[in-house]
Amino acid sequence: MQTPLIWNPILRQHLVNAPHRMNRREGASSCAFCADITEGKVGPETQVWLHPNDFPPLQPPVGEAYVVIYNRDHHRTFTQLSVDEVNAVTHLWRDLYCDLASRYPTVMIFENSGEAIGQTQHHPHGQAFGVSIIPPTLERELETVVQDEAAVAGFPFCRVAVELAGEVYEVASNGTWQAFLPPYVRYPYETHLYPHRHVANLAGMQDNELHDFAALLLRVVHGYNALYDGAMAPMPYLLGIHQLADERFHLHVEILAIGRAPGKLKYAASSETLWGLWTNDSSPAQKAQELHDAIARIDQ
Numbered sequence: 001m002q003t004p005l006i007w008n009p010i011l012r013q014h015l016v017n018a019p020h021r022m023n024r025r026e027g028a029s030s031c032a033f034c035a036d037i038t039e040g041k042v043g044p045e046t047q048v049w050l051h052p053n054d055f056p057p058l059q060p061p062v063g064e065a066y067v068v069i070y071n072r073d074h075h076r077t078f079t080q081l082s083v084d085e086v087n088a089v090t091h092l093w094r095d096l097y098c099d100l101a102s103r104y105p106t107v108m109i110f111e112n113s114g115e116a117i118g119q120t121q122h123h124p125h126g127q128a129f130g131v132s133i134i135p136p137t138l139e140r141e142l143e144t145v146v147q148d149e150a151a152v153a154g155f156p157f158c159r160v161a162v163e164l165a166g167e168v169y170e171v172a173s174n175g176t177w178q179a180f181l182p183p184y185v186r187y188p189y190e191t192h193l194y195p196h197r198h199v200a201n202l203a204g205m206q207d208n209e210l211h212d213f214a215a216l217l218l219r220v221v222h223g224y225n226a227l228y229d230g231a232m233a234p235m236p237y238l239l240g241i242h243q244l245a246d247e248r249f250h251l252h253v254e255i256l257a258i259g260r261a262p263g264k265l266k267y268a269a270s271s272e273t274l275w276g277l278w279t280n281d282s283s284p285a286q287k288a289q290e291l292h293d294a295i296a297r298i299d300q
């Protein structure tokens, strides 16, 4: 089989070519994840589990692909899960990171939420890839870390977190995590979650940090759905955990919320997709305040 990693000699980056995925199951009436329960592949006590991606874009030794099942109940949505239930997910993410990081330099843990951005299975779930290369965005972030080290400028993510903390860009925080809507977001309600502590990846996360991570994640997504009195719910979003084995890296989570106003979506159109030049037609400080206030209302 031809390698699915194709090198673009002009942009000097890889893309994944996976033609077999064109015929993957979409909108099927039976749920492959519920079948894990009915077929006895997971026990009655199991709340969260991994399901091999039945149409993997990557296969060993190039990579591996999994579906992370968030709950046994097909009809629960992420926002209907309790903090403890999401905490079980963050613990599974840590186990998954430790396993995949033993074989691959990159572990991508992510979620596409909402039909507007291509979610085809309704059972609450996310995905994960182990990949034998470092994707362009992480490579760029790592370059920043290396450049700042050479310039004796400290760790960039730690610096940014300190700069944004307690300012207009902070939307929520708890004992070990902070959530920001930085001035450089691409989507109006894009939110970045940082652990206070400099931790490179999930393997370094302590149990209480995973619990706080679960709690903050839920509050931010609930906040999205409370914007404009619920007129933007359910907010479609892309969620990704950025992490690397390199101890200079600082784990963080990016949530690219696709809604830009009630009934309206932000599209990555020509400027963004053809040139990589994003335009954000909103005031990040104002959007941060809106999200901050929406979360504060839920907290009451």
Ligand SMILES: [Zn+2]
Pocket: 031, 032, 033, 034, 035, 073, 074, 123
């Ligand atoms: Zn199901």
Ligand SMILES: [Zn+2]
Pocket: 155, 157, 158, 159, 197, 198, 199, 249, 250
């Ligand atoms: Zn840091």
